[in-house]
Amino acid sequence: MAVVRFILGRIILLIDFLTRPKKPALSAEEVANYAAITAPLALYEFPSCPFCVKVKRHFRRRGLEIELRNAKKDIVYRKQLAEDGGKLKAPCLRIKSDDGSHTWLYESDDIIAYVDSLIGITPPAAAH
Numbered sequence: 001m002a003v004v005r006f007i008l009g010r011i012i013l014l015i016d017f018l019t020r021p022k023k024p025a026l027s028a029e030e031v032a033n034y035a036a037i038t039a040p041l042a043l044y045e046f047p048s049c050p051f052c053v054k055v056k057r058h059f060r061r062r063g064l065e066i067e068l069r070n071a072k073k074d075i076v077y078r079k080q081l082a083e084d085g086g087k088l089k090a091p092c093l094r095i096k097s098d099d100g101s102h103t104w105l106y107e108s109d110d111i112i113a114y115v116d117s118l119i120g121i122t123p124p125a126a127a128h
């Protein structure tokens, strides 16, 4: 099972590499603005997890540089994710508040919606 997971993970990384979305052309002001917005954020990830890859591709598509923390390899990040976040599950976005406390946001779709909301992009209203 571990071998199958390993091979699938490699395939996911290869497909991601071959089809990686282009970064948008941002003005210097947008780059500085986005850097300030994303400074309090860190994405806890398992690098070959398809949900993590989806989120990272979205960051790239938007031109967002968000710190990545490999919770598969790094035992400190792994412990933080499990104990402070509450679940050893990825992706998870750690959001630092002004008072130094952290909020942990799980679910790839919620992370995508959250970062979009930070840069003023709201999802289209659902059709009725």
Ligand SMILES: N[C@@H](CCC(=O)N[C@@H](CS)C(=O)NCC(=O)O)C(=O)O
Binding pocket: 046, 049, 050, 051, 088, 089, 090, 091, 106, 107, 108, 109
């Ligand atoms: N619905 C979640 C699925 C995330 C997920 O299943 N991640 C896997 C890695 S690919 C995981 O962390 N599994 C461990 C667990 O569920 O406890 C999302 O979209 O983020």
